[in-house]
Amino acid sequence: MARNQSARHPAPDATRRSERSRRAIYDAALALVVEVGYPKTTIEGIAARAGVGKQTIYRWWSSKADVLLEAFLDLSEQAAETAGEAQADGGAAYAIPDTGDLAADLKAVLRATVDELRDPAFEAPSRALAAEGVVNEELGRTFVARLLEPQLQLYVDRLRAAQEAGDVRADVDPRIALELFVSPLAQRWLQYTAPISHDYTDTLVDYALHGIAPR
Amino acid sequence: MARNQSARHPAPDATRRSERSRRAIYDAALALVVEVGYPKTTIEGIAARAGVGKQTIYRWWSSKADVLLEAFLDLSEQAAETAGEAQADGGAAYAIPDTGDLAADLKAVLRATVDELRDPAFEAPSRALAAEGVVNEELGRTFVARLLEPQLQLYVDRLRAAQEAGDVRADVDPRIALELFVSPLAQRWLQYTAPISHDYTDTLVDYALHGIAPR
């Protein structure tokens, strides 16, 4: 995304880019999405609030969604760095704890996720990006690759460890397995199909680990 | 949804409504969403294609999303009626077959769902509605209540039957259980997190029934 190196104009010189403007644009975009919602957030509005010319936005990003995506990635990275042991490779990732009790570890992480999903500063932009991604495949794939997949990979890692510890069957595909508890939460949140809670995610983990058929 | 009896104008007289225009608007809206995509579908475009004045749309619906929602509901109902034993109450519902083999029944239905999700005539509008619903809570809830939940209820029914047959544990909540295989498919489709296939949904059913922990 971003970086429209398609045959536009001469192609901007990134070394002369104004860091100040970039930050102001990120801040304005995120603030507006929280305050007035994504559909009413406009490029003109972002430019005005950031004290920036419209052209400066069009020079570096290709669309409103693109601006917001980068702003949100930036926000996530900042949050990651702030909140502690950021990973070396710049990923926004914490590892999932491994106390030896898989169920407890998953429940803990999912409870934290539930809490995060309720924080307006995260909810508004991520909802907006998710919505845009549903209808705009390119953005959707970027969103997944840059934000979602790295997080899911943490579950894959934890599940692999569990397989080695014998807590998960060896023939199970971890990438699919994680969806048993992650996707239901995602759908309830995204589509308002039902409320989310700590109890709910606990239940999901239990069902996912042991199935719903009689043992 | 629709029918904004809030203090708009005097409130139109539904008995005088033109059935012809309504149908033409549904057809135009669905066709445009398929052809040019939801964001480029405009009220003016729908009106022009339907051979209808813009005011006729604004008189009966409050937004583009609202038009499309009703158009899609109508389409679903028609499809249900066409395809066979429609329910008495106008519900768009088929029951899930009960051959006695729960796994096989679920796999069959999910395979059919995968196929449907790939039909452009259904995919374009439902994707558009889902996206809009993510960012517009009111529409989202209506979408769920009118379209999604009735379909999910069929799974609830089948799972309850399975509980009585002893194929699902009695302490399992069917409304949550169904999410183990429905939500992962939904998320992959909606967010392009990974490809969908018959094999994939088969696997989901197996994991959901028996869990991922060693038996």
Added chain:
Amino acid sequence: MARNQSARHPAPDATRRSERSRRAIYDAALALVVEVGYPKTTIEGIAARAGVGKQTIYRWWSSKADVLLEAFLDLSEQAAETAGEAQADGGAAYAIPDTGDLAADLKAVLRATVDELRDPAFEAPSRALAAEGVVNEELGRTFVARLLEPQLQLYVDRLRAAQEAGDVRADVDPRIALELFVSPLAQRWLQYTAPISHDYTDTLVDYALHGIAPR
């Protein structure tokens, strides 16, 4: 004007016409022109205010200007009848007094005209009709024939009497002569070129009678 007997529909049956509606339409049209001005007076507005269907207006008149013209003619006739000795032929005409003093008679009538031009109930509709007539030749000619010319004819009559009395030269064309004092007043009023007053019209009469060259 009015009575569009052109090949429209079957042609309405005037004998069954609702007198009540006609009056209500006249009243509404005149009131709206006074209250909101001619451009903001709409057919829908007149119909609503008169408690009448739009079709009832379109059935009997061909345009907004046409409605107002008849309404104003009706108003003029009423005013004429009310104010005294209406002429036999239904004309809205009083004769100009003939006291033997031409200058005094003309000044008196023009002073009365100045007063009438300041009465909002007359000013608003007649201004509207005059304006429409400037740009719509057909209406303009009707306006002149039905309203203006009958009034000017009174001056012609008075001037002819004056010619017989030797107060006006025999070789003067009365139809042109009257314009020397009527048109300046009309232009000042219509076009706001300068204020109008009794003194002003008195002066006009003096100049017109004796010229501006040295005697």
Added chain:
Amino acid sequence: MARNQSARHPAPDATRRSERSRRAIYDAALALVVEVGYPKTTIEGIAARAGVGKQTIYRWWSSKADVLLEAFLDLSEQAAETAGEAQADGGAAYAIPDTGDLAADLKAVLRATVDELRDPAFEAPSRALAAEGVVNEELGRTFVARLLEPQLQLYVDRLRAAQEAGDVRADVDPRIALELFVSPLAQRWLQYTAPISHDYTDTLVDYALHGIAPR
């Protein structure tokens, strides 16, 4: 007129204004008024014909009448410059000739005016503006101040010269005197009360100079 510095938007920067667009708008407005008439001339039509966005019109003018007024002023100035000895101050004014024969001078100028009033390129827009001015006092006053009064002033000047030469009585008010021949012509033209011709204006001058009473 124009320049609505009232609390609209931030107020556009006139130095950045596109001269090309302005000219194109003037040309389109005048052409449309001539071709389809004032009522059927629309802002959208002007914009389309001028190859200009609607917003560019709304940015610089407040109404259709305002556009046309400026277009016509511009046309008049151009005509003045083209046709000869334009005044220094940008006034659209020629002096009225002074051959020593007042009657002949006035008749010559009025004959020229009659001819001009028949030129469609002038007639259509000036009729439209006059009509609008009748019903819209603000525009009417601007029309008079910017277009009409400067022309009438020429008559005032000529009449004053005539007073000094002893051809007009000293106690006559030239501003009123000029109306004796100008206003009748104006009214016949504006309101279609009677045809205009060179003979007619000659007669007006004779009547105005010497009056209609016996000498």
Added chain:
DNA sequence: ACTTAAACGAGACGGTACGTCGAGTCTTACC
């Protein structure tokens, strides 16, 4: 008095234009 057809009130309809907003492009002046 009863019938019946036209006028009537109401208002939905296909349209056109309104005046506004924002998109994305282009130009100007500044640093």
Added chain:
DNA sequence: GGTAAGACTCGACGTACCGTCTCGTTTAAGT
């Protein structure tokens, strides 16, 4: 050459009325 500012063309918005077209419902003439 990047930038703030903002004018530009363009397209869609949602609204107001236009003039036409049904709908029942009066209502007045002719049986």
